[in-house]
Amino acid sequence: MNSNIKTGGIAHADAAGGFYRVAIVGAASLKGKEVAEVLDQRNFPSLELKLLDDDESLGQLEAVKEEITFIQSVRPEQFEKVDFTFFASDGDSTRRNWKRVLESGGAVVDLSYALEDEPGAALRAPWVERQLGQPCTLELQPGPAVVAHPAAVVLGLLLTRLHATAPIKRVVVTVCEPASEHGQKGMDELHEQTINLLSFQPLPKNIYDVQVAFSMVARYGQQAAPPLSSVTEHVVKHYEKIVGGRAPVPSLLVVQAPVFHGHAFSLNIEFEEPTAASQISLALAGEHVGVIGESEEAPNNVNAAGQGDILVSVTPDSADLRSVWLWATSDNFRVAAITAVEVAEGMAAGRPRGQIQ
Numbered sequence: 001m002n003s004n005i006k007t008g009g010i011a012h013a014d015a016a017g018g019f020y021r022v023a024i025v026g027a028a029s030l031k032g033k034e035v036a037e038v039l040d041q042r043n044f045p046s047l048e049l050k051l052l053d054d055d056e057s058l059g060q061l062e063a064v065k066e067e068i069t070f071i072q073s074v075r076p077e078q079f080e081k082v083d084f085t086f087f088a089s090d091g092d093s094t095r096r097n098w099k100r101v102l103e104s105g106g107a108v109v110d111l112s113y114a115l116e117d118e119p120g121a122a123l124r125a126p127w128v129e130r131q132l133g134q135p136c137t138l139e140l141q142p143g144p145a146v147v148a149h150p151a152a153v154v155l156g157l158l159l160t161r162l163h164a165t166a167p168i169k170r171v172v173v174t175v176c177e178p179a180s181e182h183g184q185k186g187m188d189e190l191h192e193q194t195i196n197l198l199s200f201q202p203l204p205k206n207i208y209d210v211q212v213a214f215s216m217v218a219r220y221g222q223q224a225a226p227p228l229s230s231v232t233e234h235v236v237k238h239y240e241k242i243v244g245g246r247a248p249v250p251s252l253l254v255v256q257a258p259v260f261h262g263h264a265f266s267l268n269i270e271f272e273e274p275t276a277a278s279q280i281s282l283a284l285a286g287e288h289v290g291v292i293g294e295s296e297e298a299p300n301n302v303n304a305a306g307q308g309d310i311l312v313s314v315t316p317d318s319a320d321l322r323s324v325w326l327w328a329t330s331d332n333f334r335v336a337a338i339t340a341v342e343v344a345e346g347m348a349a350g351r352p353r354g355q356i357q
Contacts (some may be wrong), residue, residue: 019047020348021082023106025097026089027051027071030180030187031111034337035086042341045348052078053089082106084344087114098144107347108144109340113234115144123148125242126342127288128156131164132246145343150335151175151263152238154310154328155250157288158267163247165283167272169322171250176216176257176264177231178301178332182207187260194258208256217256228256261333262301267326274321277314284312284326304329308338 022039026032032053039046051071072078074097079085085101087094091114098108098115108115115121120143128148148156155173162168179190186207193203193213203211209221220228232254240249250267257264269280285291290309292299299311310330317323 019045020084021048021050022046022344023050023052023078023082023085025052025074025085025087025093026112028053029088029183031183031333031336032086032088034333035088035111035340038334038337038341042338042345044341044345050078050082054093076100079104079106084109084347086340086344087112088340102144107142107344109344109347110144110146111336111340113146113149116146118144120144121146123238123241124343125153125156125238125339126346127153127339128160128242130287131157131160132244142347145347147336147340147343148242149235149238150330150332150339151235151254151265152242153335153339154263154265154330155235155239155267156243156247158284158310158312158326158328159247159250159269160243161286161289162269162280162283166275166279168248168269169272170270171248172268173250173252174266175232175235175252175254176259176266177228177254178257178259178261178263179212180261181231181332190258190260212256212258214258216258218253220256228254259301261331262304263330263332263335264299264301265326265328265330267328268317268323269326270320270323272322275324277316277324280324280326281314284314299327299329301329304331306334307331308334310335 022044024032024035027036036049036051039049052074053071054074074093079097079101082101082104084107086109087098088111091112094110094112094114098110101108116123122143122145124145125148159168159171179186189204189207190212193211196203197213203213205221207224209224210217218228232252235254236249236252281291288309290311292311292313297303299313304311310328312326312328315325315327317325
């Protein structure tokens, strides 16, 4: 393979094949593993994929494109000649390392939300951008691209698509948050609480500071950080930015559900005029949205797992002809990972290939 590789500056792509060098920081995390899988499934043109993480995961073996590789430590030299770095770890790790990527001429895709307030950062949601017909501006050396919260992406796509067909007056949304949004530690604590409850043992409460096993809660205990209310604020903030006033901002409540994976959404949507459920179904159907009929299995966390589509069912509101109920489910990590990889694909279109002096 021709490896006419740039050694400093803007790009390091292989001149012949247009391949890129890619790194994932937080490769052992649930989100990092999903990014690696989506990169493979979408055939992202990578010449090399570096898996990076903290000391706890060093040497751990992972399968990448049917080859076994191992996780390496996060060191400054790991970012040299890397074109794209996905930050799927915690915010502290992202803040420690992202500038090294830019200094080496690479592009940053942030799934940790740590960089959203940095100068030059752009909050990205390609699904919503395409729905709104927003052009993607190509830059030779862009600032960090921050992946929008997956719940904001789902709500942004559904509501902008509906509002373009039937003007919406008001939306009330309940988002059921899965344990996986807290990473492996959140899932482990839900698992341990479940086992301990069934065996009459004390409950671990390091993450939630409240019982979440067999329970729905609208707020965590006082010792939990961050509080559940901060998730609500984050989703609304990201929704407002990616939608840009092209659909009403929903009244939103996030509750912690006793499930390990996948978001679920209950939406009551009031339109300006009476609107049939069949019309709503037709308006919703399209890219990344699967409308489930009454004769099919209703959307749930299980049948949404691993899918790149939002599954939606539509039910008329018996109390109001202008309102409908939507029940939607999505794979939170799959939505985030596809968003991240699509962002990188768009950035790749603007990156020079071959040797740049």
